[in-house]
Structure formats: structure tokens, C-alpha cells
Amino acid sequence: MKNGEIIDNIRLKNDYHIVRFFAPEICRQARAGQFVHVRIDHRGDRILRRPFSIHNVESDGALSVVYKVVGAGTATLAELGPGTVCDLLGPLGVGFSDVPADVTPVLVAGGYGAAATFLLTRQMTQRGIFLFGARSSADVILTDVYHRAGYDVRIATNDGSEGKKGFVTGLVEQLLAEWSGGKLFFYGCGPHPMLMALARQLHSAGMPGELSIDHLMCCGVGACFACVVKIKADTPEGWKYARACTDGPVFNLDTVYVE
């Protein structure tokens, strides 16, 4: 358990916020795709811990999380100001791996999934492609930071209000059709239906990659089995359960089971 004092907590856009905690120990160990489990206490109410991907870490010990307000925990978090101390568990889970320098990374994110893939841009020397999908332009976030990191940013929105109309898998399809630049490696994070569609698409294209499968979590440390997901296995059913919090949340595409 580590305390994280809030440095600042500001609205990015609409329901999306970015909070920076002073958490130097977690920063030192954190890898892209790992998460922190945050206890959000407010006015005497104790809310169960909530998991958030580690968006960025800075050399001065600032750890940032980008979150969307969706319920009581995130609404409470949005009210907390600088100086509030939250207790953080982390870094937790298995993160994304680095790929060889001769591979072009393709980061595929939906919604707040854009937060989880950002640290990859700092862990790898080569620049890549960032494909981002959102419901509408109101949910398009963080594309500027990927631009600044030198990534080729392409956007799709379901309603066509920004970028190409359609799903992010449409951008993947277009990339696969036009690409002639050597080996690609995909990293995905986003809503479950998006990830399953992406897994199906990449399996059939024979592409390598890793997906962060964020599931509802409780303990966050492997003890309660609230977070199980199916992964491929040599069993009569062809799958077995794995804990998203400790066996994941990042799984190699080869093991991702699509129903």
C-alpha cells in the first residue's frame, strides 16, 4: 500500500479527467499496461478500490491516470483536489512487452483505452501508428499527446463527427490493406466488444499482438476471482479461466479466446 498525494486533478474534456499523484516508488517500477488500484474515500464513505491504467510517469515522481466519470467512484475522484492523499496499490498486473526495434508498433485504442497505451510510446524508440476509436468527437481524447510523441494518428468515430465514420477496426482493415512497410505488432486496449472484434480480425490476418482486457475487478491482487476472463487452453472446451488482475490485464493475442 502506498500513499499518493494528488498534485493536480483537472478536466481534460467533457467527462474525462487527468489526475496526477505523487507516487515516486510506483513510477520507478511502472510499465505500460499496468494499473493502480485506488481507494477513493470521501466524506467518511469508503468506496471499494477502483482500477485505473497508469497513463504516464514522470521523473519527479508524478504518476498520471486519465479517467472517465461513469459512477460513484470516478465522480468522487473528480471532486478531490490537490493535497488529498489517496491510497494506491501498484503497479499491478502484467503490462505490455517491448517489441524488437525493427517492428512498427500499432496502438489500437477505444475510449479511455488511449490512456493505457501511452507509456508504450516512451518505452520504445521506434515511432508507430495510433488508431483511435470513439463514439463521437466528445470522446476523442489524448490524440495530441500521441501526435507529439511522433505517432501517425488516425481517428474513427461511430457517428463520423471526427475522423473516419465507423469503428476502429475499420482503420485496422485499411492499414492492413495498404501497409507495405515491414513487420507490424499490435497493442490494443478498449471496451470488451471492440477488443473481441480486434482479436478476431488480427487472428484471421495472422498478426501478432497483445491486448489489455480490462474486466470489472475487486481485490486487484489475485485473491477473489472476480475478474476472470477466458483464455485459450488445451482443455476439452478449448479455454480456461485466467485472472485479469494478475495473469493480465495484458494477454498475448495468441491466448485471447473469442467466443
Ligand SMILES: Cc1cc2nc3c(=O)[nH]c(=O)nc-3n(C[C@H](O)[C@H](O)[C@H](O)COP(=O)(O)OP(=O)(O)OC[C@H]3O[C@@H](n4cnc5c(N)ncnc54)[C@H](O)[C@@H]3O)c2cc1C
Ligand atoms: C485494469 C483496468 C484498467 C482501467 N483503466 C481505466 C482508465 O485508465 N480510465 C478509466 O476511466 N477507467 C479505467 N478502468 C475502468 C474503471 O476502473 C471503472 O470505470 C471504474 O472502476 C468505475 O468506477 P465507478 O465507481 O465510477 O463506477 P461504478 O458505479 O462502479 O460503475 C459505473 C458503470 O461503469 C461500468 N464499469 C465499471 N468498471 C468497468 C470496467 N472495468 N469496464 C467496463 N465497464 C465498467 C459498470 O458496469 C457500470 O455500468 C479500468 C479498469 C480496469 C479493470
Ligand code: FES
Ligand atoms: S480482482 Fe480479485 S482476483 Fe482479480
